[in-house]
Amino acid sequence: MTTLLDDFLSHDRSRVMHAVWETIHSRDPETLDPLVAALPQLTREATRLDLGGVVYSNNANLEHALVKLAQYRDGKCWCAVYPGLLTHDPRKEETHGRIRILSTSEPGWSMTYVGECTVCGQVFDIEQGDHHFTWWNWVPRGLKRRRGEG
Structure with a gap:
């Protein structure tokens, strides 16, 4: 079974973007906790890929997902995102x-x-x-x- 962490670290644009949007829209601790534990690795590895984007940078969406994970880790409300x-x-x-x-x-x-x-x-x-x-x-x-x- 593939996890969101696997998708983030896959270096495959479509899988990374799937993980990005699942993270941005999730409020499920079972989904987010493993990603929070891997946040340093995600920050190092997932940000190495150019995710493209026509009107808006998909790398900005990735950054937003990582910020959400950090805010969740720090106990901020879901609306902080x-x-x-x-x-x-x-x-x-x-x-x-x-x-x-x-x-x-x-x-x-x-x-x-x-x-x-x-x-x-x-x-x-x-x-x-x-x-x-x-x-x-x-x-x-x-x-x-x-x-x-x-």
Whole structure:
């Protein structure tokens, strides 16, 4: 059975990108714990591969996955991963029960949202934009409690 760690270390672009997106979207400790234990090796080995990318660098997505693992290791809330990656759609995050959308602007390609993390209560101002793809920029308002507190 192939693990995400195997995929990260495979030097095969499609396998590495599979591991990247699984990591970015996961909140499962059984999935993330083995990767956290291997974080120094992942940082050394997985970052050696040029992952390409047409509009947005896939190496930036890899870096985001590694940052998520470090944040998880350090006990930060799951929502700490939202800033820094433009693909976290607040509507999908709400559908998964990860945030509550508190308000939105008028519908359109340049919408704004206010969202609140359902775990720690962190509130974000979220700007939606569109160039070659629809993106979302998450900006936290102040600091809230850490994962597991309160």
